Amino acid sequence: MQSLSIGAQFAALAFLLVLSAMSSMTETVMMASNRYRLRSLASAGHRGAQRAIDLLSRTDRLLGVILLFNNLVNVAAATLASVITINLFGEESWALAAGTVLLTFFILVFSEITPKVIGAHYADRLALFVSYPLTFLLRVSYPAVWFVNLFVSAILKLLRLELHGENKPSSLSVEELRSMVLESGQYIAQKNRDMLVNLFDLEHITVEDVMIPRGMIESIDLRQPTDEIRKQIATSYHTRLPVLEGDNERVVGVLHLRRVASRALESGFEVEDVREMVAKPYFIPADTHVYTQLQFFQENRQRMALVVDEYGELLGLVTVDDIIEEIIGKFTTSQPEAHAKLDWNTDGSALVDGGQNLRELNRRLDLDFPLDGPKTLNGLILEHLEDIPEADLSVRINGIAIEVVQAEDKMVRLARIFRPEASAESSGIDG
Template sequence: MDSIPLSVQSAILAALLALSGFFSMAETAMMAANRYRLRTLAKQGSRGARLALDLLGQTDKLLGIILLFNNLINAASATLVSVITIQLFGNEEWALGVSTLGVTFLILVFSEITPKVIGANHADHMACVVSYPLSILLRGLYFVIWFVNLFVAGLLRLFRLQSNGEGENQPMSTEELRTIVLEAGSFIPPKHRSILVNLFELEDITVEDVMIPRHQIEALDLSQPRDVILHQIATCYHTRIPVFDAHMDAVAGVLHVRRILAQSLEHPVDAADIRGMLSPPYFIPASTPIYSQLQFFQENRERIGLVVDEYGELLGLVTLEDIIEELIGKFTTSAPDASDKLAWNKDGSVIADGSQTIRTLNRKLGLALPVDGPKTLNGLLLEHLQDIPESGVSVRIAGVPIEVIQAEDRRIKNARLFRPRSAG
């Protein structure tokens, strides 16, 4: 070494630091690379992405080749700095100490921190680039890496640790997939992102969450006079309506309004004619997940179902459109809906009907009211207060101030909600 000019030794040191930086960057880039994006690039024909995936499939050998060269180069750099220091200052202890601190600083800045920051910020691109030289080195020194990994595997077995040598990704949970979709940013249009997020929630939503409550069902009572029945049919908002005798639990069937229009052209229609046009009612347990119910609708070729509880009592009604609207948002406009007017006023408040569902309030107003209990605003307030309140009573639930405006007939008819600071 003494015969090599100092300038050449300095150039060799710089080259060693650069090589060490390359392996540090390669390690960070390969470990931080998005494997799903690499798979997409590989399917599009990127050879670098295919090589990167092959290397990630044998993580133990990949780390072995990177760390082998990185440690050899760092050790050589420290030795070379010592030689240069002795040539310049002799065996002075202070000079050797300063040179040790100096080479540590150089390795940290030029061989560790800076390359790793670059590798982490451009992981996918750099992984495709560094996969070429790493693949060549691994093939050339495969036996050496295999020999070193024998000892690594022995230590892992000694400590009873499982070695994930194949580098396979752990299965992603629904919440992880949901986070990926929410953080996709401009890659997924907002409307598409909303639909995908709604899909993840399907398994947690039951028919009871989306049904039309019993008291809001537009139904036909055959016990009414003929003129009342015909007027209700002429002014109804829906093409299919449930029909009952005297009380709601005595459901006779479901009437397709278009059938009665054709019949009325031939002769006056009465209750007996309507009864002959009814389709058998289709009942649904309230606890059925809406994803399963969507499949049941398809299998049974039904579009409307009556929701019942465990005792067979009628709770409400759900249609195919109700489930689809949970995915893509509201699209029907024929029937009036109180939720269409749900929006914060200029003073940061909104008046909501007590029968409004909690999920609709959360979605329309950007709130986080609890959905694991009562389904409506009325039920939520009654459960929280444990009493039927008088007008003017206020309460705060999940950070949302709520004032009861009108309570009658053992239920809260209207309430005013105030926008919390966290709401949009």
């Protein structure tokens, strides 16, 4: 070392700092790279991605080879800096201290922070290239890395922190997948992103959340006159209708209108004909998860089910279309949709039906009504007030102002919702 000129020693020190910078950047690149993107490239035949995946499958070896060379380079740089300081200023303590401080500054700025910031920003690109030299270095230094890792493994076992399954790909929870979809940005179109998020949400939604409430079900009542039943069959927009009978509205079955429509126009058509043509009703409990129910529909070749509570009382009706709409959103049908025009008016309010589903309100109007209790706006207002409201009563729930416009038959028939930013400026509304 003494035979080298001062210029050569400075050049060697600069070279060591560059090697230290490359080592630091490599460590950050490998740890910050997107493993799922690397697996995708590897499956497509990219050799660099395959090497990176192989290295990441054993983090102990990967970190071992990186840190081994990084520390060797840093120690060599510190030794060389001391030699240069002694050659220039002698063995003065102030000179050695100043040299140490200056070298620490250069290592932090040029060999640690700057390369690691670069590596973190371009991790996915650089991982494909740095995997080649890393693989070579690991092969060359494998005995030293293996020997060092013996002590590392012993310490981990002593601390009961032994890691298992390093060769297995890390798994993602549903919430992590959901977050990845939400943060996908430009890679997935907004509509497709919404559909994927809705799929994840199906695990937390029950049929009670998406069903048509009992009061909104169109059904055939066998107690009605034959002419009324015939007219209903001829004019209904649905293909299947539940058939009820008795004061307690007992479900007799489900009538497929296409099978009975032509017969209903005949003069000899009677109520008993309806009773004979109904199919056996398909009942499901209200707490059945939507995703599970979709599978049941497929397995049982059903398209409609009647939702009942724990006492067997009819709560509502759910169809395959209702579940599909939870995934892809509302789509156009031949049925007049009462809620199709659900939107904010120019004055920042929206007039909605009391039986409107809260999930639909949250989705269409971008609101934040609680969904862990009642499923409809009427139920939410009744639960909040703990009383049957009258018209012109106003209430605020979750910061959203609601005015009862029409109350009838012990329920809210019509309500006006104010946009949160608009309702915040309103006065005289409390709850």
